[in-house]
Amino acid sequence: MESMGKIRSSWDLYVEEALGKLESRKKFAPLRPMNASMAGQEEGAQTNLDEDEYETYQGIQPWDRLASQIQLPQIFFQRLMAGLELTSKNEREEHEIISSNQEKKFKKLTLFAGNDFLGLSRHPTIAKAMAKAAMEQGTGPRGSPLVCGYTNYHMALESALANLKKKEVLELQFATIGGQPRKFSDALNHASIVDGLKIAEQQGGVELSVYKHCDMSHLDALLTKCKNKRKVVVTDSLFSMDGDIAPMGELAHLRQKHGFLWVLDDAHGTFAWGKNGGGLAEEFxxxxxxxxxxxxxxxxxxxxxxxxxxxxxWKQWIQSRGRSFFFSTIAPIPLVAASYVSICHLLREFLQAGFYCVAVGPPAVPPKTARIRLTLTAVQTTEDIKRLAALISKYVKFQVPSYIDSSNYTSARL
Structure with missing residues (x-):
């Protein structure tokens, strides 16, 4: 615990010095919180989001299944089956037929390609909360969070996320501190991370090193060799294309050893991993x-x-230097209300757990590593998964992962 405290204090010192310079130059950008009023509300009264007013359910409901079902126009489905998806030969004609409503035949499929991990997109309580916010607030004050957009709805969502992550939160991308810190990035990090680091490197803000995928020995060697005082390690928590998880415990150990700033992209772990939905950091x-x-x-x-x-x-530094934060219009209130209620429900409900799957090839994945990407969600049934596994097993030989007991492989893989 003592070493962790020293690491945190070291980085806090850098940020405190940077904030001091901003304040001395009168460039510190404070947030301006405001209450979003609605018609008929008394002056001085505050609109609050009360999580107790939202109805909860247990077990799979009819709307849950709808979240895993889609319909494709028959004309497009036939092109997929013919292997013509990646050609543009008939696409314009198809779009004209579909848009003119001439295509009236549709193919029903079970969705295994979406990101709605918990099946909340069709949840009636979330839809009602979003509709209520839209009726009472419209889209809310439309402006930057530093000008007029930071409302009590946004603060409620921020507080809920802060409690979930055991930290304070902001809706933005973070900026780097001046000086040229060295950043270390996993070789299979998401394209958004790679692009952000390349931009920072081009602007002369950082030096970039890439370590072999989840190879902590390689990362340790690079960190040991690096002479920069400020070091940052950036990694995905769950790598979306390969489906593997970053070695969280080893990264925590290396952080204590080398004193780097650990930036974790938990896009695929947040709300889906951990006892309370706090993500991979909570899980480990x-x-x-x-x-x-x-x-x-x-x-x-x-x-x-x-x-x-x-x-x-860090929040104060980001709100003053995060260009994508203060140059962007803040999220509309109905979306914020939906997000807030989604968090409330993931803490209060526990959902039981032809196919639409998407083939992924370069540049989304390295050359010669094309794959079918499957997304499992809370609204797909065991029978859905068994039928899909049986279909794929006709063409693909499953390999037993080292961490699964081969004697129980049949049930484990399904």
């Missing part, structure tokens, strides 16, 4: 080792937008 009991946790509301929360969970001092 290293929440306090992660300095900045990047998450999204567009997957398991079935909404839109993103956030950074961090300490108060």
């Amino acid at each position: 009991n290293c929440e306090y080792d992660v300095d900045l946790c990047v998450g999204t509301l567009s997957k398991a929360a079935s909404s839109l937008g993103g956030f950074v969970a961090c300490s108060k001092i």
Whole structure:
């Protein structure tokens, strides 16, 4: 615990110095919180989001199954079956037929390609909360969070996310501190991470090193060799294309050893992993080792937008220097209300757990590593998964992972 405290204090010192410079130059950008009023509300009264007013359910409901079912126009389905998806020969004609409503035949499929991990996109309580917010508030004050967009709805969502992640949060991407820190990135990090680091490197803000995928020995060697005082390690928690998990415990150990700033992209783990839905850091009991946790509301929360969970001092730095934060219009109130209710429900409900699957090829994955990407959600049934596994097993030989008992492989793989 003592070493963790020293690491945190070291980075806090860097940020405190940077904030001091901003304040001395009168460039500190404070948030301006405001209450979103509605018609007929008395002056001074505050609109609050009360999680107790939202109805909860147990077990799979009819709307849950709807979240895993889609319909494709028959003309497009036939093109998929003919292997013509990646050609543009007939696409314009098909779109004209579909848009003119001439195509009236549809093929029903079970969806195994979406990001609605918990099946909340069709939940009636979330839909009602979103509709209620839209009726009372419209889309809310439309502006930057630093000008007029930071309302009590956004603060409620921020507080809920802060409690979930054991930190403070903001909806933005973080900026780097000046000076040229060295950043270390996993070789299979998401394209958004790679692009962000490349931009930072091009602007002269950082030096970038890439370590072999989940190879902690390689990362340890690079960190040991690096002479920069400020080091940052950026990694996905769950790698979406390969489906494997970053070695969280080993990363926490290396953080204590080398004193780097740990930035974790938990887009695929947030709300879906951990006892309380706090993500992979909660699952592996290293929440306090992660300095900045990047998450999204567009997957398991079935909404839109993103956030950074961090300490108060990092929050102040980000809100003053995060260009994508203060140059963007804040999320509309109905979406924020939907996100807030989604978080309330993931803490209070426990859902039981032809096919539409998407083939993924380069540049989304390295050359010669094309694969079918399957997404399992809370609304697919065991029978759905068994039927899909049986179909795929006709063409693909399943390999037993080392961590699964081969004697129980049949049931484990399903």
